[in-house]
Amino acid sequence: MLNIAVAGGGIGGLASALAVARAGHTAHVLERNTEFAELGAGIQLAPNAFRALRHLGVAEPVAARAVRVAALRLLDARSGALLTEMPLDDAYRHRFGEPYAVVQRGDLHSTLLTACQEHERVVLHPGTAVTGYRATPDAVRVVTADGRTVEADALVGADGIRSRVRAQMLGDGPPRVSGHTIHRTVVPMADVPDGLRWNSVNLWAGPGWHMVHYPIANGEKLNLAITRDDGARTAVSGVPTSRDEVLAGFPGLHPRARALLGLGREWRTWVLCDRPPAATWTEGRVCLTGDAAHAMLQYAAQGACMALEDAVVLGEVLEGTPEDDVAGRLALFAGLRRERAARVQEVSSWMGHALYHPRGAAAAERDAMLASLSPDDLLAAVDWLHGHALGGPAHQGAAQAVVLT
Ligand SMILES: Cc1cc2nc3c(=O)[nH]c(=O)nc-3n(C[C@H](O)[C@H](O)[C@H](O)COP(=O)(O)OP(=O)(O)OC[C@H]3O[C@@H](n4cnc5c(N)ncnc54)[C@H](O)[C@@H]3O)c2cc1C
CATH class of the missing domain: 3.30.9.30 (D-Amino Acid Oxidase; Chain A, domain 2)
Structure with a gap:
């Protein structure tokens, strides 16, 4: 059993703590704010997020507080014409095995928080700002703003787009x-x-x-x-x-x-x-997840979905980790996640300029392109994103079967 420090108690940090605890380790969540909280605004959760939440054992309570929307619709903001629509009906649900829904951020965050509070291997440390870390081959010493040092077997930087952990690891400046x-x-x-x-x-x-x-x-x-x-x-x-x-x-x-x-x-x-995709997310016993690893524009509505996927994969790779293979397992985690997250970062930016903001001839091209797509083409275009298989071999088989039917 490892002691794992998680910097940040947002959606990504709490999900990571839960995943790590479910894998048999103890997670210490170090959150700079004195209360664990989220904005009152909404967030869209695609089936890949619900698949991750199911792994974490919280899909049902989140679904119970979510609104099952009937469609994703793109309209011309000036004429009001409907440009395209993806129904989120039974066929969609059958294809991806999970729903597409929207939820109040606080409802998602508080469900994860409750699950962490109820888990005997998650310890929450509010009011604990991480300022940096000192890593050795055998341990990580996490330094906090109040001068304390927390010793752990690994550190997960889930401290958001302005991550201190990332700043020390990559030194790549502000977003x-x-x-x-x-x-x-x-x-x-x-x-x-x-x-x-x-x-x-x-x-x-x-x-x-x-x-x-x-x-x-x-x-x-x-x-x-x-x-x-x-x-x-x-x-x-x-x-x-x-x-x-x-x-x-x-x-x-x-x-x-x-x-x-x-x-x-x-x-x-x-x-x-x-941020542009990063070439690495790990340094020995330290890794990045969520926005700290792959901050993206919100145009694919996938930043939190990716943070939830990260958490599940992190938990899985850390299962049964021997003391001397922590760095190897974290490198494996990053290897499994980086390419997908980079693709979503790039697609998110592309959606902004090519689908949501084009003007004149570019807008006409977009309209023609969307008009040429059948409902099945639209679904096929999001297979890789919404239908992503997650987790161990058993689960992967099930998810792929759903995608292929
Ligand atoms: C307008 C907008 C709309 C969006 N819509 C969607 C959507 O529909 N669907 C979707 O999936 N995603 C969406 N996103 C993206 C999503 O909000 C983020 O990707 C997600 O919240 C990232 O979670 P996180 O836990 O990685 O980071 P954060 O939510 O930023 O959490 C980081 C946590 O770390 C704490 N922290 C920071 N620094 C420190 C430190 N030094 N020490 C200790 N704690 C620290 C913070 O207080 C915070 O609690 C949207 C984003 C925006 C801006």
């Missing part, structure tokens, strides 16, 4: 500023007119900007976000923004979408950041 500004809010569904209460994930694509909305919290709230490619050069995180400023930024938005935008009262703004 890349994307130049995209996003405004986010949550609206009570009671405020949304009947005709606009769509049970789907809706993306309105405009020239250089797009708006997304979907129901969360048992359909009691509407998650609303609007993003513009404005070339912003400085990272911004959660700054309060007036409703008038948000409304003024998107002339040409279709009246139905504008009606929704006008419902937002408390807006906050971020300038999005990501």
